[in-house]
Amino acid sequence: MVATEFELAGEFEDGLEEAVELELLLPSRETRTSALSRCPSDRPNTVRGFKRYSSATNLLPPSQWRKLAVIAGEIGRSQTGPAPVVRVMLVGHADLDPVRESREPGFMLRKSQQRAEAIVSDLRRRVGQSVAARITWVPTGRGATALAVPHPRTETERECNRRVDIFLARRHLGDRHSCGAPVYPARSPAQFEAALSPSRESEIHARRRAIQPRLSLFQESTSTIDRNHFNCGAARWASHISAFMNPNAPSCPLRVGPTPYSTGKDIIRAIDEAYQCLSQRRLEIIHIFSHSGYYGLFGPSGQIGGLYRAQTDNPDRPNGGRTVTDIPTNQLANNVIFVLHGCNTANIEPPHGGDNLCRVLFLHLRGSLDNPRVFGHFNTGCASRDDSWREYSNASPNGTRTRRSLSPIYRALPDARGHRCCTRRP
Numbered sequence: 001m002v003a004t005e006f007e008l009a010g011e012f013e014d015g016l017e018e019a020v021e022l023e024l025l026l027p028s029r030e031t032r033t034s035a036l037s038r039c040p041s042d043r044p045n046t047v048r049g050f051k052r053y054s055s056a057t058n059l060l061p062p063s064q065w066r067k068l069a070v071i072a073g074e075i076g077r078s079q080t081g082p083a084p085v086v087r088v089m090l091v092g093h094a095d096l097d098p099v100r101e102s103r104e105p106g107f108m109l110r111k112s113q114q115r116a117e118a119i120v121s122d123l124r125r126r127v128g129q130s131v132a133a134r135i136t137w138v139p140t141g142r143g144a145t146a147l148a149v150p151h152p153r154t155e156t157e158r159e160c161n162r163r164v165d166i167f168l169a170r171r172h173l174g175d176r177h178s179c180g181a182p183v184y185p186a187r188s189p190a191q192f193e194a195a196l197s198p199s200r201e202s203e204i205h206a207r208r209r210a211i212q213p214r215l216s217l218f219q220e221s222t223s224t225i226d227r228n229h230f231n232c233g234a235a236r237w238a239s240h241i242s243a244f245m246n247p248n249a250p251s252c253p254l255r256v257g258p259t260p261y262s263t264g265k266d267i268i269r270a271i272d273e274a275y276q277c278l279s280q281r282r283l284e285i286i287h288i289f290s291h292s293g294y295y296g297l298f299g300p301s302g303q304i305g306g307l308y309r310a311q312t313d314n315p316d317r318p319n320g321g322r323t324v325t326d327i328p329t330n331q332l333a334n335n336v337i338f339v340l341h342g343c344n345t346a347n348i349e350p351p352h353g354g355d356n357l358c359r360v361l362f363l364h365l366r367g368s369l370d371n372p373r374v375f376g377h378f379n380t381g382c383a384s385r386d387d388s389w390r391e392y393s394n395a396s397p398n399g400t401r402t403r404r405s406l407s408p409i410y411r412a413l414p415d416a417r418g419h420r421c422c423t424r425r426p
Contacts, residue, residue, distance in 0.1 A: 038149050039160035044070070047119060048148075048163035052095075052155075055114040057122045068119070071166060072126035078170060079131055087169045088123065089138040092116030095152065095161035096144040113141030119164045142304070145314035169380050211254050213281045213333070215270055216243040219290035220260045222300065230289040232421035233341060233384030234258035236413040237287055244274045252277035261288075262300045263320025264307035268327060275331040282333040287410065289383045292342025294356040309360040324361045329368035336365065338374045339410055341383040346376035346390035348399055359399055362392035375406060384421035386412050 042048070047068065049061045057068070078085045092112035100107050116139035124132040149157040216238035218230035238245065238258045245257030247270060254277075261267050267288070274283060290306075291298040295313050299305025304316040308323050315321025338361060340346075348354040358376040365372035374392040378399075381388060389403040405411065412420045 045166045049159045050162035055118040076127050085168045085170050087136040089167045090116040090119050091165045092141045093163050094144045095158045109141050109143035112143050115164050211244050212242040213278050213283045214241050214243040214285040216287045217259045217261050220262045233289045247274040247277045249273045249276040263305045264322030265320040284333045285337045287339045289341045292345050294344045294347040324364045334370040336372050340376040343380045346378045358392050382422035
């Protein structure tokens with residue numbers, strides 16, 4: 001059995017299976033690697049062997065075709081079971097080609113994206129139109145930032161770099177929507193506040209007059225339904241904790257609410273401007289609702305414009321990509337709390353071995369602050385749920401402490417109808 005990694009750009013309902021293990025019984029003669037090759041062992045969720053500058057799936061070796069057939073079969077069969085596949089994320093990779101990149105900047109990133117999109121087209125054809133329409137397909141490209149063979153010497157090794165990793169995520173049938181997103185259209189933060197229970201309205205208005213040094217950020221996802229979901233969680237919690245909405249120095253309009261972000265640079269700017277607008281009061285709590293993986297909070301495209309563990313994750317700095325070391329600790333309280341609501345930011349499973357975003361963020365904060373705490377999910381799930389947390393703190397520096405709930409640090413809040421952002425059937 002080969003366990004697949006699930007670093008999805010999406011969050012699912014409470015109780016979601018964190019991963020799907022694909023038992024692909026491929027003939028050993030098809031998956032063995034040449035004794036002379038330095039390629040890693042072939043994996044059932046990695047399609048590799050693209051020809052140079054090509055994204056054509058019909059030119060792949062037969063062993064790779066069979067993988068696509070097995071994966072398509074798994075997707076199709078799951079639709080009639082108790083945990084259907086609802087999202088397929090495909091991460092394309094390119095081989096290093098500095099000469100072509102110098103002539104055509106962004107060439108490797110585009111080529112890796114094209115390979116992911118080609119696999120999407122192949123899988124959609126295999127599963128059929130009716131099944132494909134139920135799935136959220138997320139093709140992304142990482143260029144040559146994660147080479148399987150760092151210094152290839154042969155064409156076989158270069159083909160190992162030209163690959164697409166395929167990740168599946170399921171949900172239980174009790175989850176009404178993929179990613180737990182509400183069915184109603186995107187709403188403004190003011191509309192979200194208006195939808196809260198009338199019994200809490202006076203409390204919210206009182207807190208508007210005493211904005212706290214706190215932020216509740218959400219990703220401006222290009223998907224409306226995902227953006228709405230992140231906005232939903234961030235808006236309700238911002239009202240509950242009196243978080244500063246859209247701090248903007250020097251005008252500094254004082255409003256309670258959520259703050260959108262698109263890039264890691266936006267996150268750091270929001271921290272800085274809230275600090276300036278609150279007369280240099282250090283921030284106490286920061287919540288972030290977003291797509292994410294063990295290595296970072298995702299950005300607007302290509303997954304390299306967000307906030308990441310380190311420079312080795314190749315953030316796209318010209319377009320807003322940043323690392324946790326860019327976060328200004330002198331603007332944070334000594335006991336600051338970060339709560340990361342996306343998928344897998346606290347995942348300690350191989351290959352990351354505990355060196356995940358939450359732990360690296362905690363170590364950065366602990367270098368300057370007395371008692372920081374960082375909380376994240378160790379699995380895939382809805383970004384507004386309150387379960388499956390891992391804690392990084394002085395008492396749990398390596399994430400040994402896990403929690404079912406973070407209440408009162410966080411809990412999922414209902415609207416006036418009793419609906420939470422992570423909706424479930426009764």
